[in-house]
Amino acid sequence: EIVLTQSPATLSLSPGERATLSCRASQSVSSYLAWYQQKPGQAPRLLIYDASNRATGIPARFSGSGSGTDFTLTISSLEPEDFAVYYCQQRSNWPLLTFGQGTRLEIK
Amino acid sequence: EVQLVESGGGLVQPGGSLRLSCAASGFTFSSYSMNWVRQAPGKGLEWVSYISSSSSTIYYADSVKGRFTISRDNAKNSLYLQMNSLRDEDTAVYYCARDAGDYVWGSYQSYGMDVWGQGTTVTVSS
Numbered sequence: 001e002i003v004l005t006q007s008p009a010t011l012s013l014s015p016g017e018r019a020t021l022s023c024r025a026s027q028s029v030s031s032y033l034a035w036y037q038q039k040p041g042q043a044p045r046l047l048i049y050d051a052s053n054r055a056t057g058i059p060a061r062f063s064g065s066g067s068g069t070d071f072t073l074t075i076s077s078l079e080p081e082d083f084a085v086y087y088c089q090q091r092s093n094w095p096l097l098t099f100g101q102g103t104r105l106e107i108k
Numbered sequence: 109e110v111q112l113v114e115s116g117g118g119l120v121q122p123g124g125s126l127r128l129s130c131a132a133s134g135f136t137f138s139s140y141s142m143n144w145v146r147q148a149p150g151k152g153l154e155w156v157s158y159i160s161s162s163s164s165t166i167y168y169a170d171s172v173k174g175r176f177t178i179s180r181d182n183a184k185n186s187l188y189l190q191m192n193s194l195r196d197e198d199t200a201v202y203y204c205a206r207d208a209g210d211y212v213w214g215s216y217q218s219y220g221m222d223v224w225g226q227g228t229t230v231t232v233s234s
Contacts (some may be wrong), residue, residue, distance in 0.1 A: 034220040036153075043203055043224035045154065055208075055222060087153055092126075095167040095216050097155040 002026055002093050004100035006086075010098055013108040019075040020101045023088035028068045032092040035073045038102075039084045047086075048073065075105075083107050110134035112153075112204050124194050124232070129206030130132030130187040134228035141165075141207035143221055146200035146230075153155050154200075157180055157189065158207070160216070180216050194232045201227040 003026040013019055023033065029050040036044040046055040050073035051071060061076040075082055088100040116128040130142070135148035144156040157178040166178055175188040187204050191212045 008204075036220075038153075043226055044221075045224070046208065046220045046222045049208065049219040055220070089153070089219070089220065091218050095155075095158045096169070097218075099153040099155070101152045106167075 001096065002025065002029060002090050002098055004088050004098055006088060006100035006103045007072045008103060009101075010104045010106060012106050013078055015063065015078050015080055016077050019073075019078055019082070019105060021073040021075075021105070023066075023073070023100050024084055025069045025071075025072040025092075026088060029090040029092035030093075031067045032072055032090055033064075033066070033071050034089045035062075036087045036089065037082075037084045044087065075094075078105075080107075110205065112223055112225035113204065114204055114225040114228035115191070117202065117230045118198055119233065120194055121229045121234050122195060122232055125190070125192045126194065126200055126230060128189040128191065128204075128228055128230070130189075132185045132187065132206075135206075135223075136186040136187045137180075140179065141216075141218070142211055143205045144178060144187075145203045145205055145224075146198075147203070147227075148197075148200045151200075159187070165216075180227070191230070194230075197230050198230045199230060201229050203227045 005024045006065045009023045033051050036049040038044040052064045063074045089103050111133045113131045139162045159178045175193045179188045204225045206223035208222035211217040
């Protein structure tokens, strides 16, 4: 099983600041990594697929990068609605998909 | 509007059974593969099962293999999850999710899950 480790567990920032979230895989997943956003009481929302491709309707302030084992989700300038939990998910071992444990992005 | 609506959750005793349903609307359900994903209270996301558009290909997570059965009825635009021999650790919110994928050089590529339902809660407890 491919294990995804996200860091930090919690990130405290203010609106307007830049957020950098990390996801590290236990073995190479090539570029087969997605990012999701989940707000309290809501279902997850696909943000990024294949490491750097924004899903339909996702604002340009969200960007993804990385390949192999190290990946980053960057939010260039935080909006109030961006404070949520973010998960990475690999598809390298499809169909045995795995998710990271999540990073909580909270308002400072 | 593209929508998925789950139902069928509830309280069940260990060893019991439950059948979840997911009603799809706003898109051509028969053209998409589907997934079930669950989230235990206060925990992260866990993929549970996958079914291709024609039901020809089905996969399960090891944690549910032999106990859960995924199925679909394209005529009714519906996805199902039959859960048997339920355990405490199956307690979770269960989401159905549309697979965003495509065939590339004859091989199916899944890019992620792009439409999710609101979830239905399953509680396994005596």
